[in-house]
Amino acid sequence: MQIFKTLKPIALTVFMLLAMVLRGHEAEAQTQEKLIVAGGCFWCVESDFESVPGVIEAISGYTGGTTKNPTYGQVGKGNTGHLEAVEIHFDPARVSRKHLLELFIRSVDPTDADGQFCDRGYVYSTAIFVSNPKEKALAKTVLAEAASALGQQIVTPILESATFYHAEDYHQDYYKGSKLVLTRFGPKRQAAAYKRYRQACGRDSRVIQLWGDAAPFAKAY
Template identity: 85%
Template sequence: MQIFKTLKPVALTVFMLLALVLRGEEAKAQTQETLTVAGGCFWCVESDFESVPGVIEAISGYTGGTTKNPTYGEVGKGSTGHLEAVQIIFDPTQVSRQHLLELFIRSVDPTDAGGQFCDRGEVYSTAIFVSNTQEKALAEQVLAQAQADLTQQVVTPILPAKTFYRAEDYHQDYYKGSKLIFTRFGPKRQAAAYKRYRQACGRDARVAELWGAAAPFASKH
């Protein structure tokens, strides 16, 4: 009997600790939302959005197509239907979905249906992925405002969300990587190679030309 008397408070303590952990996980889930967008090279989109206060993480990957577990090589060939995309995980108490959408559309060229900047083809086209009617309405509002601001036709589509496949590990945080790689500019660390690529691709120059002072990230590179 003494053993059972000892076990009861121990079991109660374990139960209480478990309840606290579960409550913490539930609270964490309630303060995290996801926005998935395609904006050309996923390294660049990831780099831009990981600098935004309230963004917890930005993950490079593939979505929009039908091929399961696609590789970078397969997506690049254009046979999977997937786009290079980024999943933005954010805290809605710190930054709104609308604000993130406004930042996104002003960080790309939404008038270009053939790709983005030096990266051409459907794989690099822009898109906003939505999961419900509320998200769709918000995206429509942001795109309509962008078109009014530019006085040009915005061709970025709003697409139903599909399975998001995380890209290979070497693509994650590429913009700040330290691994030595060989590029057309010679051997460079990933971070330096990324900066050279971004500049050579003309991304920030075009965004600044298109959006002017409203371009949120162009002046940071």
């Protein structure tokens, strides 16, 4: 009986700790906001934004089309209407939506209407997705400021939010993955394959050419 008397306060303490953890998760979920953008290869956009303080996670996926639960193969063929996109979960107390939009537009080529870098076609086009008038007005402001900074026309559209479908598991966190994959450069770990792809695609060199020191994520791979 003494054992049960000892276990009761322990169990109560464990229960209270679990309740506190759950309340913490609920509070965090309530403060999260989402931003969906399309910026060409979703591996690159995911990699860029997961490095931003205040971003909780970035998820690769597909949106903007009509096909339900599309696969990578279907989207790649260009007949689903979807774009490769990334859903960015962030804490607005740590990073603003406007700042994230500013980072986004300076991490892509918003003057290119036919894809991004080496990835050509509508699937790889840029876009900002909004779900209300306030978000739309904010996106317009950011695009206008970017056009003024570049002195060029911005072709990145602002689109109404649609269902966001998560890409297959093997696409998530590809940029830091350790699985061995077969590439045109030979067998490589995912992280190494990602770096070779990004370099060969010319993403960073074009962004630097366009934005110079204002390019937030460009790296010399």
